[in-house]
Amino acid sequence: MKYKILISGILFYMLLSGLSAQQPAQVADSANTAYKQGEYHMALKFYDSVYHMGYHSAALYYNMANSYFKTDRIPRAILFYERALKLDPGNEDIRKNLQMARQLTLDKIEKVPELFYQRWWKNLMSQASVDEWSIAGIVAFSLFLAMLAFFLLSGRIWIKKITFYTGLLVFVFMILSFVFAAKQHNNLVQEQDAIIFNPSVTVKSSPDQNSVDLFVIHEGTKVYILDRLGSWYEIKIDNGSVGWIPQDAAEVI
Amino acid sequence: MKSVYFIIILLHTVLLTAAQDVTFEADTKSPVREGERFRLKFSINARGENFTPPELPDFRVLSGPSRSSRSSMQIINGKVTRSVNYEYYYTLQAKEAGEYTIQPATIEVEGEKYQTNSVIVKVLKGSGSAQASPGQSTRSAPDTEEESVQEADEAFAFLRAEADKTNPYLGEQVVVTYKLYYRVNISDYGITQSPSYPGCWSQDLTGDSRQAPQYTETINGKQYRVAEIHKEAIFPQRSGKIVTKPMEFQILARVQDNSTRSRDPFESFFNDSFFGGRTVRRNLTSEPVELQVKPLPQGSKPIAFSGAVGDFSISSEIDKTEVIINDAINLTLKIRGQGNVKLVDPPTMQFPPDFEVYDPEINTDIRTSQAGVAGTKEFKYLIIPRVPGNYDIDPFTFAYFNIEEGRYKTHTTPKYQIKVNKGDAEASEGISVRSGSKKDIQYLGEDIRYIRTGDLNLRPTGVFFFRSNAFYLYIAIPLVLFILLMIVVKKVRSSKHNIALQKERKATRFARKRLKKSRTYADKGDTDAFYDELSEAIWGYLSYKFDISLANLSFEVVREKLSEKHVDEPIIEEFTDILEACEYARFAPGDKDKRMQEIYNRAKAVIIKTEKELK
Numbered sequence: 001m002k003y004k005i006l007i008s009g010i011l012f013y014m015l016l017s018g019l020s021a022q023q024p025a026q027v028a029d030s031a032n033t034a035y036k037q038g039e040y041h042m043a044l045k046f047y048d049s050v051y052h053m054g055y056h057s058a059a060l061y062y063n064m065a066n067s068y069f070k071t072d073r074i075p076r077a078i079l080f081y082e083r084a085l086k087l088d089p090g091n092e093d094i095r096k097n098l099q100m101a102r103q104l105t106l107d108k109i110e111k112v113p114e115l116f117y118q119r120w121w122k123n124l125m126s127q128a129s130v131d132e133w134s135i136a137g138i139v140a141f142s143l144f145l146a147m148l149a150f151f152l153l154s155g156r157i158w159i160k161k162i163t164f165y166t167g168l169l170v171f172v173f174m175i176l177s178f179v180f181a182a183k184q185h186n187n188l189v190q191e192q193d194a195i196i197f198n199p200s201v202t203v204k205s206s207p208d209q210n211s212v213d214l215f216v217i218h219e220g221t222k223v224y225i226l227d228r229l230g231s232w233y234e235i236k237i238d239n240g241s242v243g244w245i246p247q248d249a250a251e252v253i
Numbered sequence: 254m255k256s257v258y259f260i261i262i263l264l265h266t267v268l269l270t271a272a273q274d275v276t277f278e279a280d281t282k283s284p285v286r287e288g289e290r291f292r293l294k295f296s297i298n299a300r301g302e303n304f305t306p307p308e309l310p311d312f313r314v315l316s317g318p319s320r321s322s323r324s325s326m327q328i329i330n331g332k333v334t335r336s337v338n339y340e341y342y343y344t345l346q347a348k349e350a351g352e353y354t355i356q357p358a359t360i361e362v363e364g365e366k367y368q369t370n371s372v373i374v375k376v377l378k379g380s381g382s383a384q385a386s387p388g389q390s391t392r393s394a395p396d397t398e399e400e401s402v403q404e405a406d407e408a409f410a411f412l413r414a415e416a417d418k419t420n421p422y423l424g425e426q427v428v429v430t431y432k433l434y435y436r437v438n439i440s441d442y443g444i445t446q447s448p449s450y451p452g453c454w455s456q457d458l459t460g461d462s463r464q465a466p467q468y469t470e471t472i473n474g475k476q477y478r479v480a481e482i483h484k485e486a487i488f489p490q491r492s493g494k495i496v497t498k499p500m501e502f503q504i505l506a507r508v509q510d511n512s513t514r515s516r517d518p519f520e521s522f523f524n525d526s527f528f529g530g531r532t533v534r535r536n537l538t539s540e541p542v543e544l545q546v547k548p549l550p551q552g553s554k555p556i557a558f559s560g561a562v563g564d565f566s567i568s569s570e571i572d573k574t575e576v577i578i579n580d581a582i583n584l585t586l587k588i589r590g591q592g593n594v595k596l597v598d599p600p601t602m603q604f605p606p607d608f609e610v611y612d613p614e615i616n617t618d619i620r621t622s623q624a625g626v627a628g629t630k631e632f633k634y635l636i637i638p639r640v641p642g643n644y645d646i647d648p649f650t651f652a653y654f655n656i657e658e659g660r661y662k663t664h665t666t667p668k669y670q671i672k673v674n675k676g677d678a679e680a681s682e683g684i685s686v687r688s689g690s691k692k693d694i695q696y697l698g699e700d701i702r703y704i705r706t707g708d709l710n711l712r713p714t715g716v717f718f719f720r721s722n723a724f725y726l727y728i729a730i731p732l733v734l735f736i737l738l739m740i741v742v743k744k745v746r747s748s749k750h751n752i753a754l755q756k757e758r759k760a761t762r763f764a765r766k767r768l769k770k771s772r773t774y775a776d777k778g779d780t781d782a783f784y785d786e787l788s789e790a791i792w793g794y795l796s797y798k799f800d801i802s803l804a805n806l807s808f809e810v811v812r813e814k815l816s817e818k819h820v821d822e823p824i825i826e827e828f829t830d831i832l833e834a835c836e837y838a839r840f841a842p843g844d845k846d847k848r849m850q851e852i853y854n855r856a857k858a859v860i861i862k863t864e865k866e867l868k
Contacts, residue, residue, distance in 0.1 A: 028709045035704050056714045059705035066704045097701040131718040138724070142731040149735055153742055181719045188717070 024055045028063075035063065040070040058088030058129070062097075069101055075219040075251075077101045079195040082222065082253045086188055089126035105220030109238045124176075130184040137177035144170045194233065194250040196221045201250075203243035207232035214243040223250060275299045277360055277367040284375035285347050290315060293355065295341040295369055299362045304341055307356035312374075316501065316536040317343030344536070347376040410435040412502050414448070414539040422547050423492045424562030424593055425656050426625045428458065429542055431483040436475065437506045440532065444483065446501035448539070452491045454596060458484040458621045466623075486626045488562075488593045492548035502537040549654050555661050561653035563592015569649070569666035577674045578641050584634040586613075586666065588651060594628040595619060603647045606697060607640040638673040645670055753800070760797030764790050764860050768853070775849045780838075783849055787856055788835040791828065794860060798867075808832070820866055827859045 031046030047064045065080035081098035088094065114122075128136065147167030151160055199219050205212040207229045217223070217237065223245070227234035231247045277297045285291045295306075306318055318341045327334040341358070353376065357369045410433065417428045433442070459465075465480045482502070489495055549562070570585045588597050595617055604610045611634070619628035638644070646669040655662045718724055767790030774783040796803050799814045808829055815825045834852055841848070 024711050025709070028711065032704060032706050036706075050711065054714050055711040057710040057712055059709040060711060063704040063709070066701055069701050093702045093705075100699070100701050134717075134719040134724055138727045138731075141728060145731050145735040149738055152739070185717060185719045 024050045024053050027053075028060065032063065035067060035070075040067045043067045044071065056083075056087070058084045058091060058094070060084075061087065062091070062094050065094075065101075066097065069097065074101055074104045075195055075197050078105070078220050078222070079197075079251055079253060082193065082195065086184075086253065088129050089184070090128060102220070106218035107221045109221065111238045112240045125180045125183060128180070130181050130188065133177045133181035133184065137174050137181060140170050140174035140177055144174055191252045192225050193253045194223050194225055194235070195253060196223060196245075196250050198249040201245050203235070203241075203245055205243060207234070207244045211244075215241060217245075225252070275362050275365075275367055277301070277358075277362075277369050279355065279358060279369035279372045281345075281355065281372050281374055283373060284377050286377050287347055287350050290344055290346050291374075293317075293343040293345050293372075295358050295360075297339050297360060297362070297367070298337060299339075300337060301339060301360035301362045301367070303359075303361045305359045306341070306343075307358050309343070309345065309355065311348060311351075311353040312345040313348055315344040315346050315538045317341075317345075319534075319536055321534070344538070347374070350376050350378045352376070409437045410439065410504055410506055410535060410537060412500065412537040412539040414497075414500065414542050416542045416544065419543070420545050420547060421489060422562060422654065422656055423549050424488055424490070424560055424596075424654070426563065426592055427487050427489070427544060428625055429485050429487060429497070430481050431485075431500055431502075431539055433480045433482045433502065433504075433537070434470070434472070434477040435480070435504070435506070436477055439504050439506050441505040442482070443503055444500060445503045445536065448483075448485070448500035449498040450485075450487045450495070451498070452495050453487040453489050453497075454593065455485050455487045456595070456619070456621060456626050458486050458623060458625070484623060486621070488596065489544060489546040492546045495544045495546055497542045497544075499539045499541045502539070504535050504537065506533050506535060550660075553661055555650075555652040555663050557650040557663060558652040558654070558661060559598045561588075561590075561592065561594075561597050561651070562656065563590055563594075563653065564655060564657070565590030565592065565594075565651070565653045565664070567649075567651045567664040567666060571646075571669050574669060575672045575674065576638060578638055580637070582636045582638070582671065584636060584646070584669075586632040586634070586649060587629055588631075589629045590653075591625065591627040592653070594626065594630050597630050599632055600649050600651065602634065602649055604634075604636060605644045605646070607638065607642070608644070609637040609639055611635045638671065641673045641675045643670065643672055756797050756800060760794050761860070761864065763797055764794040766790075767793060768857060771853065775846075775853060778846070780845055780849065784835045784838055784852075787852065788832055791832060791835075791856060791860075795828070798863070818867065820863065824859060824862055824866065827855070827862075831856050831859065 027046050027050050031043045031050065034040075034043035034046060044064065044067045047060060047067060050060060051064070061080045061084035065077045065084060068074075068077035068080060078098065078101045081094055081101060084094045085091070085098065144167055147163045147170060151163040151167060154160055154163070196217055196219050200216055201218070202216050203214045205214050221237065223233075223235040223237055225233050226236055226242065228247075229244075232244045233247055233250060234242065234244050235250070236242045275298060277295070279293070279295050281293045282291045293309075295304075304318070321340045321342070322337065323340075324335070324337040327336065353374045355372045355374060357371045359366055359368050361367070413432045413434065415430045415432060417430075418425075421427050429448070431448070433439075459482075465482050467478060467480045470477050470479045483500065487497075566589050568587045568589070570587075572583045576582055584602075586600060586602075588594065599613055599615065602610075613632040613634045616631040616633070617628065618631070619626060621627075648668045649666045650663055651665075652661055652663040654660070767786055771783050771786035771790060774780075774786055792803070792806055795801065795811055795814075796806060799811075799818065801810060801814060811828065812825055815828075816822075831852060834855075838848055838852060
């Protein structure tokens with residue numbers, strides 16, 4: 001009964017996505033071919049049209065970023081690597097290339113060191129994408145219910161003991177999965193990071209052109225948007241400095 | 254006391270004036286023309302110290318200050334007069350028209366300070382023909398009309414620098430020739446200051462031979478002998494205007510100088526033509542050479558170009574193409590040609606990474622001639638293959654700029670295929686570098702990782718599985734299944750429980766019925782029937798109560814079942830006691846009625862107790 005629903009659901013989804021994604025997939029294929037031949041500008045055009053058809057994936061963003069990198073548009077490359085990383089946080093290729101692109105930017109910002117548990121937390125979270133965490137959560141939930149059923153229905157003490165502890169473990173894992181999924185989903189929907197696109201931006205003390213100049217950042221630098229006011233962003237950079245920049249100086253990831 | 258001082262001072266001055274009447278004078282020619290060379294002379298008739306010349310910002314100082322001295326001795330009526338004359342002179346060149354004042358020079362003679370007069374020099378607008386401006390390499394001879402005494406001095410010998418081209422390309426060879434023009438006998442000469450070429454690399458072409466080429470040339474009707482005293486090839490290393498630093502040259506010339514000839518018979522004797530006249534030391538300065546250096550065309554510049562300009566050819570040689578490992582290969586690369594051969598960079602050869610390559614041995618063989626620099630640069634590479642296999646040594650491309658054709662040219666060496674065979678075990682053992690030792694991976698370059706090919710997993714933007722309908726559905730499904738399962742299990746359990754309950758109820762009912770029956774038997778005094786009925790009641794009760802089939806009923810089974818249900822031991826004991834009593838009571842002596850009554854009560858009590866216990 002359960003499997004029938006599941007399988008028919010998957011089939012329906014595949015049919016639906018298969019029919020509508022056929023064209024973008026072809027365009028993406030020709031983009032890949034152009035990239036292979038070193039026609040990076042051409043490849044970018046194709047990838048861009050796929051993007052504008054309303055489709056995305058970590059792989060698409062990654063390929064776009066590579067094309068931007070090859071055509072020497074480093075800030076754009078960084079933007080798309082970041083976008084790809086948001087969709088697939090655990091991907092090593094994306095991380096490696098993003099790191100290389102970052103080396104080509106001007107600003108050297110000392111990151112405020114994170115506490116070890118924050119690092120672990122982030123590392124753990126980036127092991128899977130939103131959807132992967134969602135699926136993991138559902139599987140954990142099903143397992144937990146199964147454990148609960150065994151616990152409740154079995155008359156034997158040792159079965160009760162085993163199912164109690166595994167059930168508890170699975171329950172914790174389920175909660176974590178859903179928390180991670182929610183957090184990543186929030187990240188994706190909220191758009192709270194941005195990449196600087198202007199060659200050089202003076203960060204102001206308040207959202208006003210006449211306010212005090214605080215510091216200067218350059219293209220390709222990642223900033224965290226704390227607040228929006230009119231055509232200004234309040235931003236924070238990795239070393240913890242905060243200030244205001246005009247909205248058109250940066251592009252939201 | 255005072256008078257003593259006075260006398261000493263007086264005496265002193267008298268003595269001085271008696272010895273010499275010091276005159277210190279400045280003298281120069283005025284007016285002069287723009288660009289004209291003229292001489293500024295400070296003369297003193299005593300030996301002076303600490304000569305401080307004036308600042309000469311308005312003129313170009315071509316040479317000086319140089320000093321000459323003349324001394325003469327006169328004997329008149331037995332009285333000896335010694336006269337000395339020192340001259341400090343500059344050769345100046347007027348820069349711009351105008352009137353300039355040359356400030357006085359100072360000198361100390363025996364502690365006294367003397368000052369010259371200041372002189373005024375008028376500079377007229379140049380006629381152009383008189384003196385060439387310094388930029389030009391060729392200079393017309395001085396105009397005879399304008400020739401003054403000083404110029405006559407100069408005109409008997411002058412120096413010229415000639416460049417074979419003034420508008421070269423960056424890196425192109427320019428030959429600069431320094432020519433000495435002279436009309437007098439020159440007894441000796443020497444370069445006091447070598448020319449220098451800022452922004453250029455230079456190569457002396459004069460060589461060891463002091464034998465300078467000589468010929469005659471006529472300038473303005475005057476015949477000069479010309480000696481090419483110095484020749485240099487220069488290679489400009491930057492584009493734009495380059496002005497060389499002039500060469501300074503000193504000659505010792507013998508001149509017939511009538512005007513200054515003294516009437517002194519001794520002097521005239523020494524100065525007569527037998528000795529070839531007076532010997533004069535002259536400092537000559539060439540004009541600076543000005544070059545306008547053109548940059549090389551940028552558009553068609555090949556990647557391999559590294560600055561070679563001229564005419565080159567390239568050849569390469571390899572001594573063997575099949576070797577065993579650890580056997581050295583010599584690869585020689587020769588660049589031959591005319592131009593700045595010396596500046597050719599070592600080529601960037603691409604060798605397979607498994608080859609050990611040593612820095613090339615560079616042999617430069619430069620041949621200089623009057624025409625310029627030519628030569629060969631040889632790069633000898635020693636390559637040692639460390640891993641067997643087949644390798645290609647990529648061709649080396651050498652690019653240079655050909656001036657005659659005005660374009661870049663490239664030459665390429667052939668590609669070499671090298672076969673590296675495994676050596677004998679002993680042979681490779683002898684060399685310690687590679688004998689089964691592991692090597693670190695060599696990183697040759699860095700690039701971003703390649704794009705994801707194949708299916709890109711495209712999905713509509715902004716659609717997530719998380720919190721979608723499907724997501725909730727997949728959460729709901731196991732939950733519903735769980736609930737269903739619980740309901741079903743509960744139902745099944747409860748029905749089972751009912752059966753057990755009914756059986757239990759049956760047990761008490763049965764027990765009650767049988768006990769009642771046994772009671773009637775007891776009232777009748779039928780002992781046997783009473784005990785039969787009673788044991789039947791208990792067995793039946795236990796059978797129903799604990800779901801034991803009558804066939805399996807025995808003391809052991811009952812005991813086991815009861816302890817399984819956690820029935821207290823005394824109750825179990827009681828049951829067995831009563832049952833045993835039923836067996837044996839019939840045969841026991843004593844009051845039968847009383848005993849029946851007692852057993853009946855005990856049976857009733859134990860059943861009630863059991864019911865209570867199992868509630």
